[in-house]
Amino acid sequence: MAVEKMALAKAINESLRTALETDPKVLIMGEDVGKLGGVFRVTDGLQKDFGEDRVIDTPLAESGIVGTAIGLALRGYRPVVEIQFDGFVFPAYDQIVTQLAKMHARSLGKVKLPVVIRIPYGGGIGAVEHHSESPEALFAHVAGLKVISPSNSSDAYWMMQQAIQSDDPVIFFEPKRRYWDKGEVDTEAIPGQLHKARVVRPGSDLTLVAYGPMVKVCVEAAAAAQEEGKSLEVLDLRSMSPIDFDSVQTSVEKTGRLVVVHEAPVFLGTGAEIAARITERCFYHLEAPVLRVGGYHAPYPPARLEEEYLPGLDRVLDAVDRSLAY
Amino acid sequence: MAVEKMALAKAINESLRTALETDPKVLIMGEDVGKLGGVFRVTDGLQKDFGEDRVIDTPLAESGIVGTAIGLALRGYRPVVEIQFDGFVFPAYDQIVTQLAKMHARSLGKVKLPVVIRIPYGGGIGAVEHHSESPEALFAHVAGLKVISPSNSSDAYWMMQQAIQSDDPVIFFEPKRRYWDKGEVDTEAIPGQLHKARVVRPGSDLTLVAYGPMVKVCVEAAAAAQEEGKSLEVLDLRSMSPIDFDSVQTSVEKTGRLVVVHEAPVFLGTGAEIAARITERCFYHLEAPVLRVGGYHAPYPPARLEEEYLPGLDRVLDAVDRSLAY
């Protein structure tokens, strides 16, 4: 019974349930996480089973949610905080950046803040403004935070387990348009390292690096390229802070070409750092500059334009072609 | 009388004064900007001369300052907002990112928000926590904002003039440890383009790109390198959004080598974007990977460690040597 097929959202739900069961200090906090089970039902049923004392509907104030979660962590709790949508994390940004990220260092290690902040992110669901953004770079740039994102149900389950067990604050980005994608979860497996990238599909001509919602797109692109005789290796980065540069390097030393794909704007997105660092590490291996596919330097557009805005199969393959043309 | 030698802080003061004189819609807002003239005296004397109606001491609430500035801009005013120190901009981050940056696009161009946000930034002044940070990448990543920083008195004067005249929101980073550096200001000059980089010192062996407080360090490094027979070209970027990649490209096509220097953490700092993009543009010209010198992935350290943390002459020259060794 340890292996079950479940949607990504359900895998997080199960992971939270496991955490609530095994550690009485774990709390769930956020807007509408209780009776409603969150707008995506990720916390469905948890308040019913663990009570209002552990699954807490909060006032509508994100700074307050994160700020009180910090206080609860200081008291020995392990709060898992939900931000309802990516665009609504900004009222909490000050608490996250100036307090949550820095308090461990400020205290010379005396204080630990095991707080997980769950943020459904990314587009592709036809939503209104502020509901489709990918702000991960704004967190990864800040020391003191760990930033991760699962791309599938198994990772969703296990990375959440590991995030909750971590003594560091973790920003947990959930690929909202993959919430309903099903995958196998082995709840008795021995999980890998939290911040290690994974080769999703091996290949030899070019490396595609992605995370969260874009892993699926890249796997599809690799399949399409295969038909044209191009062998693409797809890496699921899983962690944006720290980034597993070693795994990317290993792949690029083999393929000589790298394309990084994310939904977030390209300009100063995580792809910029990957390009800069991998170019430094693999200067003599690269046969083409690292190319990036991502969002434009523009606000996330209205839903009827998001297909053009988001990196899809064609844009990824276009970059692959451009890279291979060098 | 148009040319005068003045400190960088004084140049901003004069520029604000000129703006207040020439445009009745210009307002100065912030904590302690009135009688005190700001903690760095940048607004010294302005309230006395233009009154409390135009130079406004605000409540201690950064979100409120930026949020009401947006409202005043909607009413036709041109507020110039002071954030007292870099680390205190975060309570206003939500208003800046979700409102100030996006309202023009949201209104399909109907609404313009000519708001300037002045932020003294960077370290080197021996201050306590939150008073020495360089968060420019967190703004440059966000579409809808323009992000600039002067390195000298003349630019301070003119870039402020241009920022206030711009119909876009501008984040104006002031290199606080250069406030007292003097330079000539010609208040009747014809200013160059706001977002254009400037060659501060021509050279042929390697390009150094910097902005704000690091320009001086790079010029000193270039002088030191000259003595060893190395000819470094120093570019003052001046604008972090947009970045004048054309000028950087021109220089790198000539020198074949690039080192980017900023105080902000290297990881996902503006240097990452410059490295990624210039590598793409100059793939066949680069004789070494773009190297970056900047802050570490750690909170800005206590004052007694900042000399180790901040990029100085030696660290710049070390990177130059590493680049030239390729």
Add this chain to the structure above:
Amino acid sequence: MTVESTAARKPRKRSTGARKASPKASPGAPQSEPELVQLLTPEGKRVGHAENAVYDEYVAGITPEELRGLYRDMVLTRRFDAEATSLQRQGELGLWASLLGQEAAQIGSGRATRPDDYVFPTYREHGVAWCRGVDPTNLLGMFRGVNHGGWDPNSNNFHLYTIVIGSQTLHATGYAMGLAKDGADAAVIAYFGDGASSQGDVAESFTFSAVYNAPVVFFCQNNQWAISEPTEKQTRVPLYQRAQGYGFPGVRVDGNDVLACLAVTRWALERARRGEGPTLVEAFTYRMGAHTTSDDPTRYRLDDERLAWEAKDPILRLRTYLESENHADEGFFAELEAESEALGKRVRERVRAMPDPDHFAIFENVYADGHALVDEERAQFAAYQASFADGEGA
């Protein structure tokens, strides 16, 4: 020197888990709530002028025609709203946030504004937009996903909808500070919800407006729910009391009584225009529908509650009054029904005809003065798009 709050006296168990589980028996039962300004009872009877003299005078001279106008506004707003809900079900809109039940709060307050006043809405003020003369079909663009705001705020002094909860209250305050600087004879009204009252931005807008004595009315529609959370998750005392701690008056008005909403808002706007600064108006009402079309209220509240509030329906109430006073005849109601149908038809047609935006709109209006990176990316995008055309052409 001690301010004891009445509600704070009774000790509660200090655990969050001990708080009373919702759904509440009847969260809006008037008997358990503080008094509110009411000029029309739920049964459609006019409350004696003396009881609320301060506010009553603001509607003392109201004519039957004006009353019919308010009724018409509410009916047409509700019809528009229902049409939008059904357009969402038909897939023409991605989402809709219905104002069902809040017509009186919105029409009463909206009609209290003058053309020169400026309105800062949330995302639910379709009735206020109507009063401001914004073409209702323009409201639908953002819910259809063709834009993020489809009207010119300055054409009707009606700002764009703001989705980030609470942030518009600061814009409103800043705008009001500007009005004061200009010596304008106008005021600002900022809408927000009971949930929004918890946001730091709303508190900061109270502080700024009080300190600068800005001519702004904070109009809180307490519809008793913030998605699934009842108001007791936001505050333990009535929201209108919040104002006192910031040094300006707070009033609770019956949000289902259009006359009272009109009167109280006129009073508050007048105060503002006279230079007496901000006011908080809490319109006590009820969200009769789901939070949005994406929401499923059966998960968190009992149907009983909605039923109890149907008896207080704002439209029914005014109709009873109009009829009992003979202020409107059969013809009026029949004509309005026809107008209503026509509105529905027009909305349907206009929405279906709404074109998708041009792809290049992604790059439009990011900056007013242009930006090199946007230009570069636009050109790359164009080349990329053209590469397909080439392919097809070949």
Add this chain to the structure above:
Amino acid sequence: MTVESTAARKPRKRSTGARKASPKASPGAPQSEPELVQLLTPEGKRVGHAENAVYDEYVAGITPEELRGLYRDMVLTRRFDAEATSLQRQGELGLWASLLGQEAAQIGSGRATRPDDYVFPTYREHGVAWCRGVDPTNLLGMFRGVNHGGWDPNSNNFHLYTIVIGSQTLHATGYAMGLAKDGADAAVIAYFGDGASSQGDVAESFTFSAVYNAPVVFFCQNNQWAISEPTEKQTRVPLYQRAQGYGFPGVRVDGNDVLACLAVTRWALERARRGEGPTLVEAFTYRMGAHTTSDDPTRYRLDDERLAWEAKDPILRLRTYLESENHADEGFFAELEAESEALGKRVRERVRAMPDPDHFAIFENVYADGHALVDEERAQFAAYQASFADGEGA
């Protein structure tokens, strides 16, 4: 149903420019201010027990020894503070934020806490730290620039200093929510200033603490200035009134009266421990020195004001009382003077002996569980450092 604030009645000109220019004639003149809880007059006379019966009972049984203890605390705190100021002038510290004038507010409230209570300070609570048993020299590290917080918060239940204004009030509220969950017989006290009262975070902490009925006391030291801004730039009504709008009590206490501060804080902490939720205490006091050693108050306030407040000096006041009641003799004062000198000496010595941190401290404690990038950068840093050693060695 209408809450009119007394202060809001008088219309003001609606322009920000029309506000009265500071320096104010006498911002803290008691006659123009609301009543405050006072148990010792500025002249050192005990106020009759009946006047403030509710609070008085919390210090009713206070012994002469305890009174001398409070006096000692204040004197030593002031001495420590003066020493730090002079160490800054000597270049031993980069900055100092003096508490001069606020000793009674801090010692009174600090001594009201029990060991199990938890304290969240700003950056100026040196007197509270003293009461909590934190070695005062540990406070100096961050001002010297050797660390950002030099003590273990859990050793004395005294959190680190927080510089981002207001943010600690939310940490305090969260901690208090945790206490409640644990059923602990303890409470939290959160310090903040008059300026901080404007921050959204402080408002959100009021909301959270009220909704969860958290056992927290908000202790606002209204020292009448936020750097150069007088309190009227933050609020137009007395700050203690803020609490009412959130549904919990607010009290103003004479912040220069150590007895009143002790009594009111004990009362508020007791309420919290009994499960009666949050309280706001506004200690009305005065910042007699500069904001910090970097500040120049002559630019924005008149010396007269400070002089007026010197007459209300908290230490003098208690001394007069002790002497008039014969609770302390010459010997006591002489001994204290010697202790004071010894403290000053110890502080000087300890600070001067404080070593600079190791360079590698930059990379320490960034993460609890480690981080690959930090490891990589640490290694690069080590190699870079070593390259100089090599050079020298060559």
